[in-house]
Amino acid sequence: MRTSYRRLTTVLGLAAASASVLALGTAPAQAAGYVFDAYNALSSPSAKTEFAQDGEILYALDIKSDGHGVVAQWRYNSSSAVHSYYHGGGFGTVGKWDLSFAEGTTLQIRACLQDTSNGSPYSCGGWEYAKA
Template sequence: MKNATARKRIQLAVGGLAAAATLMVATSTPALAGTSNNVKNSTGASIAWFWEEGDHLQSSDQWQDGHGSVAEWRYSPGSTIHEYYNGGGFGVTKSWNLNFTEGKSLQIRSCLADGSNGTPFSCGSWVNAKA
């Protein structure tokens, strides 16, 4: 009887680990080489990543809320903010291949927007990154 109970516990544990691994793969970011900095907007409805190797900026729409996601970057507080809109819908990640001077410091953040000409809102905090 003890062996059957132990076997059942092991089967449940392995099943739980398999489910967790499947969820991690299904929700992971697209694979890019190098170091990334990632940020969420203030609600978690969008995520932005900056990949140091290759200078890739990405934006992912995480909620079915009717809003698009925006990745923003700037060189420093007070400098021009550059916006990249992703209107692909829930679960879509869009990537832009930028070209920065090697070692250049910048900041990124994630926001929501309604349309490519919409004003970004519900933005997250700025996060430091390096090209």
């Protein structure tokens, strides 16, 4: 009886240790995959910009069927140089751009509307902070 009790506690101990290692091993990956959001308006938004920390991907989402294209903008923390990425695919579509920043870089993102690729962004939302 004593031997089977030892085996059971050993097996349970190994299972608990394995579960702990798995949980601790996945926690940093989940934290690194944070997604930052910005909208062009607080009420009834029609454009959304997302920055995915994991992979440093910038997305422009057209979330309203209004005939306008969308723009994802980013800049380094409070810089005057603004980078714009236009997406005119229409409602329900997503533009995607693979960017590259040094780990821990602080940037700001926002969403805007734009009617053509050579047009100008308008109806932009406020700047939201993001971190690479």
